[in-house]
Amino acid sequence: MKNIKEDEKLNVLNHSCAHLLAQAVKHLYPNAKFWVGPVIEEGFYYDIDLGDEVVKEEDLAKIEKEMKKIAKDGKRIVREELTKEEALMKFHDDPYKIDLIERMEDGNVISCYTQGDFTDLCRGPHVESVKVLRHFKLLKVSGAYWKGDAKNKMLQRIYGVCFETEEQLQEHLAYLEEMKNRDHRKLSKDLKIYMTHDLVGQGLPLWLPNGAFLFHELEEYIREKEINLGYYHVYTPIMATSELYKISGHWDHYKDDMFPLMKREGEEFVLRPMNCPHHMLIYKNELHSYRDLPIRIGELAHDFRFEASGALCGLERVRTFCQNDAHLFVRPDQIESEFKRVVDLILEVYKDFNITEYSFRLSLRDPSDKEKYYQNDEMWEKAESTLRKVLDDLKIDYFEAVGEAAFYGPKLDVQIKTAIGHELSLSTCQLDFLLPEKFDLTYIDTDGSKKRPVVLHRAILGSIDRFIAYLIEVTKGSFPLWLAPVQVNIIPVNKEYHEAYATEVYKLLQKQNIRVEIDDRNEKLGYRMRESQTRKIPYTLILGDKEVEQKTVSYRLFGQENTQTLSTEEFIRLLQEEIQTKKRK
RNA sequence: GCCGAAAUAGCUCAAUUGGUAGAGCAACUGAUUUGUAAUCAGUAGGUUACGGGUUCAAGUCCUGUUUUCGGCACCA
Numbered sequence: 265m266k267n268i269k270e271d272e273k274l275n276v277l278n279h280s281c282a283h284l285l286a287q288a289v290k291h292l293y294p295n296a297k298f299w300v301g302p303v304i305e306e307g308f309y310y311d312i313d314l315g316d317e318v319v320k321e322e323d324l325a326k327i328e329k330e331m332k333k334i335a336k337d338g339k340r341i342v343r344e345e346l347t348k349e350e351a352l353m354k355f356h357d358d359p360y361k362i363d364l365i366e367r368m369e370d371g372n373v374i375s376c377y378t379q380g381d382f383t384d385l386c387r388g389p390h391v392e393s394v395k396v397l398r399h400f401k402l403l404k405v406s407g408a409y410w411k412g413d414a415k416n417k418m419l420q421r422i423y424g425v426c427f428e429t430e431e432q433l434q435e436h437l438a439y440l441e442e443m444k445n446r447d448h449r450k451l452s453k454d455l456k457i458y459m460t461h462d463l464v465g466q467g468l469p470l471w472l473p474n475g476a477f478l479f480h481e482l483e484e485y486i487r488e489k490e491i492n493l494g495y496y497h498v499y500t501p502i503m504a505t506s507e508l509y510k511i512s513g514h515w516d517h518y519k520d521d522m523f524p525l526m527k528r529e530g531e532e533f534v535l536r537p538m539n540c541p542h543h544m545l546i547y548k549n550e551l552h553s554y555r556d557l558p559i560r561i562g563e564l565a566h567d568f569r570f571e572a573s574g575a576l577c578g579l580e581r582v583r584t585f586c587q588n589d590a591h592l593f594v595r596p597d598q599i600e601s602e603f604k605r606v607v608d609l610i611l612e613v614y615k616d617f618n619i620t621e622y623s624f625r626l627s628l629r630d631p632s633d634k635e636k637y638y639q640n641d642e643m644w645e646k647a648e649s650t651l652r653k654v655l656d657d658l659k660i661d662y663f664e665a666v667g668e669a670a671f672y673g674p675k676l677d678v679q680i681k682t683a684i685g686h687e688l689s690l691s692t693c694q695l696d697f698l699l700p701e702k703f704d705l706t707y708i709d710t711d712g713s714k715k716r717p718v719v720l721h722r723a724i725l726g727s728i729d730r731f732i733a734y735l736i737e738v739t740k741g742s743f744p745l746w747l748a749p750v751q752v753n754i755i756p757v758n759k760e761y762h763e764a765y766a767t768e769v770y771k772l773l774q775k776q777n778i779r780v781e782i783d784d785r786n787e788k789l790g791y792r793m794r795e796s797q798t799r800k801i802p803y804t805l806i807l808g809d810k811e812v813e814q815k816t817v818s819y820r821l822f823g824q825e826n827t828q829t830l831s832t833e834e835f836i837r838l839l840q841e842e843i844q845t846k847k848r849k
Numbered sequence: 850g851c852c853g854a855a856a857u858a859g860c861u862c863a864a865u866u867g868g869u870a871g872a873g874c875a876a877c878u879g880a881u882u883u884g885u886a887a888u889c890a891g892u893a894g895g896u897u898a899c900g901g902g903u904u905c906a907a908g909u910c911c912u913g914u915u916u917u918c919g920g921c922a923c924c925a
Binding site: 285318319420572671672685688789804808809 | 850851852853854860881882883884885886887888898899902908917918919920921922923924925
């Protein structure tokens with residue numbers, strides 16, 4: 265999709281369109297007051313205070329109509345430059361604009377733009393005339409907190425997009441529609457990946473057999489990779505006493521995001537929101553020599569977080585999920601090499617899954633946020649500069665995000681965008697000097713003295729749940745053979761004559777651990793083929809007279825129309841090769 | 850959590866201004882015995898998410914709850 269904000273022409277066009285929107289809203293809602301109307305990647309929006317009035321989705325058509333009317337009139341857009349005092353005078357009855365003006369530096373030129381009966385404070389630039397604004401569409405309305413702060417009043421936000429030609433606009437709208445069809449929630453329903461139920465609760469998905477196969481294969485995949493890299497896997501309880509999180513420091517920072525306390529016989533338990541404290545205790549269970557480090561403790565661990573109800577989304581954001589977690593206990597001199605190994609693993613895994621659209625985010629603390637972040641300037645500077653150095657050494661492109669760090673340290677996150685445009689972290693690698701401190705972790709150094717290890721928290725697939733959600737979207741539900749819930753579907757042409765051979769092939773494949781089904785229903789071949797294709801099963805076998813006679817199989821690949829014929833042995837070899845090469849590199 | 854919208858058969862959707870809840874697919878039964886994306890006929894399927902109210906009459910209007918959707922805020 266075109267990034268409208270980055271495109272010079274479209275940026276100006278959409279910004280002007282935001283003004284056109286404001287003007288139309290002003291005509292229809294005379295009491296409207298306007299905050300800001302910026303250009304974003306997807307188009308533009310305007311935040312508006314309508315007092316007691318409400319814009320509903322059905323009102324968008326009405327507003328669009330007014331916008332078209334104004335555009336047709338074709339007023340010129342005129343720039344005017346003011347001093348701060350003049351600007352304050354001009355917008356004296358608009359508290360929102362006064363707020364903006366007052367925060368501008370004295371002496372700077374302040375500009376505003378006028379089109380017909382509407383003037384707005386704005387840096388510009390704009391198109392010459394509203395006449396150019398013809399191919400636009402208002403897309404959605406929503407509430408949005410003033411200045412992005414939940415403590416403030418909620419304004420109304422109207423989103424839209426504008427293009428130079430009608431073709432471009434229609435193409436864009438078609439693209440948005442196409443993306444909706446890629447939404448993992450829709451595909452998951454079609455492909456029977458997971459379900460939810462009111463009686464279980466929101467954000468708590470139930471994995472159906474097809475989803476469970478995916479889940480299991482991914483667990484096996486990453487576990488094997490990690491074992492080859494020297495990780496040890498453990499299982500730890502999904503709960504602990506609240507005391508554990510008081511020691512780790514999580515209690516102070518995150519108890520509101522945890523499921524509430526369970527009290528019994530004077531003890532207090534919580535469902536765990538993360539696994540770090542458990543793994544710290546496993547490290548502490550033994551005395552460690554400098555020779556033993558790094559020690560890598562991994563777990564496919566189920567965690568529970570009380571996410572805000574409005575944040576929940578399919579498998580992408582849930583209240584219980586399975587983390588592909590590990591904690592790497594390293595000596596200070598090993599931070600760089602170990603961090604590099606994690607980045608290498610991330611790159612390797614993404615390659616295995618053909619994930620190409622992602623970016624690295626270096627998440628740093630916001631030094632002014634004294635509440636969220638653990639206070640120790642020296643520690644933070646050391647940690648942040650270490651990560652930066654490794655990334656630079658690896659020549660990895662990344663962007664920095666202030667205020668996105670964990671409370672205990674900076675991190676490298678891998679960001680992806682979902683089909684419907686949500687930006688999410690998939691993988692993460694976090695540097696932590698704090699938890700080793702809190703749990704008084706040590707190793708014995710060369711000189712016999714106790715030293716403090718450093719911890720790297722990392723998750724490669726992130727959460728299995730979210731990873732599957734993303735995988736469904738990038739593959740459109742057509743999974744590579746090794747992941748496909750059903751890998752081969754056998755269709756005997758005639759039940760009476762071909763079922764025996766079909767069963768024979770079925771048993772052969774099953775013996776090779778191929779996930780295979782046989783569709784011997786009394787339905788026409790075309791009917792069964794159609795269903796096989798809509799289920800996106802990679803291989804569909806057609807077995808009839810010819811195949812029985814020659815001891816062969818004829819197969820059709822998902823999404824293709826031609827049929828290939830191979831001997832049964834060759835076919836099995838083909839499957840095995842495809843599974844092996846894609847699965848284990 | 851906040852602003853807004855929605856919830857009708859397993860799924861996708863209909864149901865004039867309040868006036869007998871329907872269709873396609875799926876399921877089941879029977880016929881058909883099939884060579885690459887939907888064979889034909891029949892049967893069954895509903896406290897219209899859940900609770901309360903208005904009305905002679907509520908899927909439709911009001912109200913509370915739950916869940917879902919679009920954003921915002923959040924995301925250890």
